Amino acid sequence: MKNWYDNVFQFIKGKDSMLELLTLFYIVYLLIKLYAAFMEIGFVTNARSFKAIILSPANYAKAAAYKIASQKFSIVSTLFDFILFFGWITFGLSTLDATLIMGNEALRSVLLVMSFIAINYALSFPFDLYQTFGLDKKFGFSTIDVKTFILDQIKAALMFVILGGAFFWAMSAIIMAYDYWWFYGFLFAFVVILFINMIYPIVIVPLFNKLTPLEDKNLKSSIEALLQKAGLKSSGVFSLDASKRDNRLNAYFGGLGRSKRVVLFDTLIAKLEKHELLAVLGHELGHFKHNDILKNIASSALMLLLMFALFGNLPEELFDALHVNKSAGSVMILFLMFSPLLSFVLMPLFGLVSRYNEYKADEYGSECESQEALASALVKLADENKSFPLSHPLTIALYFTHPPLTERLKKLGMHFDEGAALAH
Structure with a gap:
């Protein structure tokens, strides 16, 4: 095995075209x-000097400050991710690959992938700490204590070792057994994703949070009537003790098939009026009525298939350039390293479709209650979650799965003084 600095030197000399191309991407x-x-920081910095819209003046200023701080943190973490990436492709992967030597190829592949993930996690852990106990604490979001945080990490690590180990073992067996493993691997991964979504609200969530049947009988009855009207069968309506970790408001429909259940954050129940909460749930039911969930599953499956097809046909040249053996483990690692590039390329398209679906879901939520109720709920959600209502067009195009709040409220008939901020 070459010394790591020889690998760095060879990479800089640029003899490995496939690796060069991926690195360029x-x-x-x-x-x-x-x-x-940087564009988002400049946009929000400028917009916060204008008259507050939608949010209260204090929360408008606080939301702008949080958005700017989050973007600065994102810049630092993005640069760190690149340093980590460069370290892996120049000497990290070859060193890890040479270190793990054993006769059982499937076991070796599992240990290779899990070691790669564990090292990334350990090196990125300070960023997680700062996000939770620094940034989010400073702006009043995070309520988690050290004990709960540590317990969460232990539970997540155990799940990763047991479930992740089993998944990577099975995927290694598929890669080693079939010439067209990428197709069978896709089918296996997709089934696992569906299974996890099915058991998530009934098995995984209770490991971290307490789910209790909704105590407000009146509200529960109204929600059940809403579900019946939409034709959605649920296994129950539950309250989740989200406030022990975070003050943000949220709700979701979790599970698939018979495991479907309505989950309301206790923070949401505490802050929204009944008609506002029903409007929010009506919006979510709009996705069900319009088959958006099935469409999302289908589009996710298509993207996953594309990823497997690409990474299932990587040339030997790439593994030679990285100084690693082409094995089930190294293939899975490259999948983990480079799949975010494909996701990033496809995200604007999926975001565009998603934003259209959100408008249609808003229409259904309005029909369930009223435009006023949904608009009022959206304003409260933004105010409580300190979500800055304005963003740079590039940020919207690249990342937004929901339309800007100002556009949603205008569609709902809400009038407000957009002022110079929106004119900018």
Whole structure:
């Protein structure tokens, strides 16, 4: 095995075309993310000097400050991710690959992938700490204590070792057994994703949060009537003790098939009036009525198939350039390293479709209650979650799965003084 500095030197000399191409794509991806972040910072910095819209003046200023701080944090973490990426492709992967030597190829592949993930996690852990106990604490979002945080990490690590180990073992067996493993691997991964979505609200969520049947009988009855009207069968309506970790408001329909259940954050129940909450749930039911959930599953499956097809046909040249053996483990690692590039490329298209679906879901939510109720709920959600109502067009195009709040409220018939901020 060459010394790591020899690998770095060879990479810089640029003899490995496939690796050069992927690295170029990664650099373009990095530059676009950084450019978008800087543009967003400039846009929000300018917009916060104008008259507050939608949010209260205090929360408008606080939301702007949080958005700017989050974007600055994103810039630092993005640069760190690139340093990590560069370290892996120049010497990290070859060193890890040479270190793990054993006769059982499936076991070796599992340990290779899990070691790669564990090292990334350990090196990125300070960023997670700052996000939770620094940034989010400073702006009044995070309520988690150290004990709960540590317990969460332990539970997540155990789940990763048990479930992740089983998944990577099965995927390794598929890669080693079939010439067209990428197709069978896609089918297996997709089934696992569906299974996890099915058991998530009944098995995984209770490991971290307490779910209790909704105590408000009146509200529960109204929600059940809403579900019946939409034709959605649910296994129950539950309250989740989200406030022990975070003050943000949220609700979701979790599970698939018979495991479907309505989950309301206790923070949401505490802050929204009944008609507002029903309007929010009506919006979510709009996705069900319009088959958006099935469409999202289908589009996700298509993107996953595309990823498997690409990474299932990587040339030997790439593995030679990285100084690693082409094995089930190294293939899975490259999938984990480079799949975010494809996701980033496809995200604007999926975002465009998603934003259209959100408008249609808003229409259904309005029909369930009223435009006023949904508009009022959206304003409260933004105010409580300190969501800055304005964003740079590039940020919207690249990342937004929901339309800007100002556009949604205008569609709902709400009038407000957009002022110079929106004219900007």
